[in-house]
Amino acid sequence: MAEIEPYENALDAIPGAHPYPRTSRYHDAEIGIHRRPDGTEVRYTKRRLLPQLDPNPDSDLTQPHTVGAGERPDLLAQHYFGDVGQWWQIADANPVLDPRELTDEAGRVIDIPLAGGFPGGRGDRRV
Numbered sequence: 001m002a003e004i005e006p007y008e009n010a011l012d013a014i015p016g017a018h019p020y021p022r023t024s025r026y027h028d029a030e031i032g033i034h035r036r037p038d039g040t041e042v043r044y045t046k047r048r049l050l051p052q053l054d055p056n057p058d059s060d061l062t063q064p065h066t067v068g069a070g071e072r073p074d075l076l077a078q079h080y081f082g083d084v085g086q087w088w089q090i091a092d093a094n095p096v097l098d099p100r101e102l103t104d105e106a107g108r109v110i111d112i113p114l115a116g117g118f119p120g121g122r123g124d125r126r127v
Contacts (some may be wrong), residue, residue: 062111
C-alpha cells in the first residue's frame with residue numbers, strides 16, 4: 001500500500017490560506033493533520049458534506065432546467081455561472097453519485113442553484 005506523502009504548499013506560511021482555490025468545491029473543507037508514528041505530519045482534506053437541500057419545493061434556492069440533447073454539467077455551469085469548473089454546484093443541488101447522470105437523459109429536469117441559494121454561499125461563487 002502506498003504511503004501518503006505530506007502536503008506541502010507555499011500558502012502554508014500565510015495564516016488563513018487554504019490549499020484550494022476560492023472557486024473549488026473543497027475550498028471550505030477542513031484540513032486535517034494525521035501524525036504518523038515517526039512524528040511526520042500528513043495533511044489531508046476532511047470529508048466534505050453536501051449542503052442540506054431544502055425539502056420545500058417552493059423554495060427559491062434553485063431553478064429548474066430541462067436537459068437538452070448534448071448538454072453536459074460543465075456546459076451548464078458555463079451557461080449559468082460563467083465557469084465550466086463550477087459544475088459541482090449543479091451536482092450538489094441534485095443527488096447523484098456521478099455528475100454525468102445529470103445530463104445523460106434529455107428531458108430530465110434538474111435543479112440549478114441560484115446565487116446564494118445554498119448554505120455557505122455555494123451558489124454565489126463565481127470567478
